[in-house]
Amino acid sequence: MNPDSNRLRYEIACLISDLKNIETFQLMRQPQLEQHGLELLDVVDIILEVEKKYGVEITDDLPVFTVHDFAHIIEARQYRQAG
Numbered sequence: 001m002n003p004d005s006n007r008l009r010y011e012i013a014c015l016i017s018d019l020k021n022i023e024t025f026q027l028m029r030q031p032q033l034e035q036h037g038l039e040l041l042d043v044v045d046i047i048l049e050v051e052k053k054y055g056v057e058i059t060d061d062l063p064v065f066t067v068h069d070f071a072h073i074i075e076a077r078q079y080r081q082a083g
Helices: 003-020 024-029 040-054 067-082
Strands: none
Touching: 003 024, 003 040, 003 067, 040 067
16 A cells, blocks of 8 residues: 555544544544444534645545545545646
8 A cells, every 4th residue: 555545544543533533543443433333413523623624625426434445535636637
């Protein structure tokens, strides 16, 4: 796995941790948001913060269920913007 991808996943886990009071290490070990008791409105809050922090748009048709999903979306958006 790319070191930048790992760093991005960690940054996202930290962001979620700050927003929703979940330990970062727990999000890294178990990246499924639902398993931490997060519901749809929680995920919407996270999406808004991720969009603001990374300058990307996450459309409603993209599934975001894990920390990894957020990282993949951000990487794809940034790659597309760079190309």
